[in-house]
Amino acid sequence: MGPFYCPADEKVYIDLGFYDELKTRFKAPGDFAQAYVIAHEIGHHIQNQLGILPAFNQARARMSEREQNRASVKVELQADCFAGVWAHYAQKERDFIEPGDIDEALNAASRIGDDSIQKTMTGRVVPDSFTHGSSAQRQRWFKTGFESGRLGTCDTFKAPSL
Numbered sequence: 001m002g003p004f005y006c007p008a009d010e011k012v013y014i015d016l017g018f019y020d021e022l023k024t025r026f027k028a029p030g031d032f033a034q035a036y037v038i039a040h041e042i043g044h045h046i047q048n049q050l051g052i053l054p055a056f057n058q059a060r061a062r063m064s065e066r067e068q069n070r071a072s073v074k075v076e077l078q079a080d081c082f083a084g085v086w087a088h089y090a091q092k093e094r095d096f097i098e099p100g101d102i103d104e105a106l107n108a109a110s111r112i113g114d115d116s117i118q119k120t121m122t123g124r125v126v127p128d129s130f131t132h133g134s135s136a137q138r139q140r141w142f143k144t145g146f147e148s149g150r151l152g153t154c155d156t157f158k159a160p161s162l
């Protein structure tokens, strides 16, 4: 199973085997690719604290599957943006980001985009079934957070386009 955040106990779960998969199967190697995955999951914790995740989980009961997928994409892209905000401050306050690190994160964001995964797994892409966003969208939102360093720029729910 892939990494996930559990709102009930407020913990992130990562089977470390996923990192092998990230490196070999998804072709997204690098320590910063791994950091991005953790930052994305912590992004869900922030959404939980801000009430975004509870509101989504409540609303989804009244949604069609298609609507649920669309809402899920917004939640996931916001977590990518929050991961970017983390990277912004990691750089600013601790200065530990090395050349190529951001590219590692962007490559990972791209490799685990729904379209990229679907293409690898089934050979075709079905946008209506996306739950995490396309490769381009995931890169875009990570970058948005990284460049701005502000949570307010991560409002995927109000964005005119994703």
Ligand SMILES: [Zn+2]
Binding pocket: 040, 041, 044, 076, 079
């Ligand atoms: Zn997620």
